[in-house]
Amino acid sequence: MISQSPNFDEARYQNDILKDVSRTFALTIPQLPEALRQVIGNAYLLCRITDTIEDDNALSSAQTRQLSDMFSEVVCGRIAAEKFVDELYPLLSDHTIPAEHDLIKNTPAVIRVTHSFNSAQRNALERCVRIMSRGMADYQDTETLDGLKDLPAMNLYCYYVAGVVGEMLTELFCDYSSEINRHKSELMKLSVSFGQGLQMTNILKDIWDDRRRGACWLPQDIFLEKGFILRDLHPDHSDIRFQDGLSDLIGVARKHLHNALIYTCMIPPHEKGIRKFCLWALGMAILTLNKISHHRDFNDGKQVKITRRTVKATILTTSIFATSNWALTQLFKMASRNLPETKISDELLLKK
Known part of the structure; x- marks a missing residue:
């Protein structure tokens, strides 16, 4: 998959949604050197999507595991983010806050930012999401x-x-x-x-x-x-x-x-x-x-x-x-x- 630089709207969306899903990270990430802000902001959103899958109690254990594995594949670029949204978004319950509904709906924009990073950065993000999603699914069971x-x-x-x-x-x-x-x-x-x-x-x-x-x-x-x-x-x-x-x-x-x-x-x-x-x-x-x-x-x-x-x-x-x-x-x-x-x-x- 060929990486493209994120456009202004995608970068702006990432900054705006951070304020809605985490006051703490919205406060701390801007303190980082400019070269790290976007990748660490994106990393947090990827983790938040993983967490949303695990936390929504309307999902069965089988659905949680399947969607977690699917999201790992999305981050790696092997499955389209739009397909992931089509499967997860209709299943979300009121347990998931409105800001997280919005984040899931806009997963493709977040992933386009992810795929703009260098290989070392992407490898770090992919590994984190893979380990986190599988481990959290095991404990949910x-x-x-x-x-x-x-x-x-x-x-x-x-x-x-x-x-x-x-x-x-x-x-x-x-x-x-x-x-x-x-x-x-x-x-x-x-x-x-x-x-x-x-x-x-x-x-x-x-x-x-x-x-x-x-x-x-x-x-x-x-x-x-x-x-x-x-x-x-x-x-x-x-x-x-x-x-x-x-x-x-x-x-x-x-x-x-x-x-x-x-x-x-x-x-x-x-x-x-x-x-x-x-x-x-x-x-x-x-x-x-x-x-x-x-x-x-x-x-x-x-x-x-x-x-x-x-x-x-x-x-x-x-x-x-x-x-x-x-x-x-x-x-x-x-x-x-x-x-x-x-x-x-x-x-x-x-x-x-």
């Missing part, structure tokens, strides 16, 4: 209120949802900069931990939202050690055994986010845009973990959501100190000082 079997199962789920995105972003950063590429091996390992820290924070924040739709992504083994069965979890009463298990997971997430800091500090200081892209996500995650840790008896995600004022303060502070590894390390120590720690080794944390 086992979705229950019982939770996942153990922490390794949670790690693998986080890899499919976020760790592979970290790998993709690292591939794109390394393609952009030969200086960053010199540290590729270590960055690739840390990128998985970075993604897991962000995803674990989301899982902990969204415990009750997930349960309302019949899902639980917490690991059974952590809570069984405390004498608690996840199926017994109920928002109307708090159990200290559950809170103790939650504390262990907060400690694991904290260590992953510390690895995210190490990752960020390995990006050359003069690449301030990439650093800010990483730091804003890291800062908001560590502050969210603090709220969860301080309110382990919460029963609604809104109770542990950080305020817009906090988001603005995070952006301002991390932007001021973005080029100083020493200052960033001190900020992390201060922000995480009240969080529990884990004894799990880095070797196990970085193992997929």
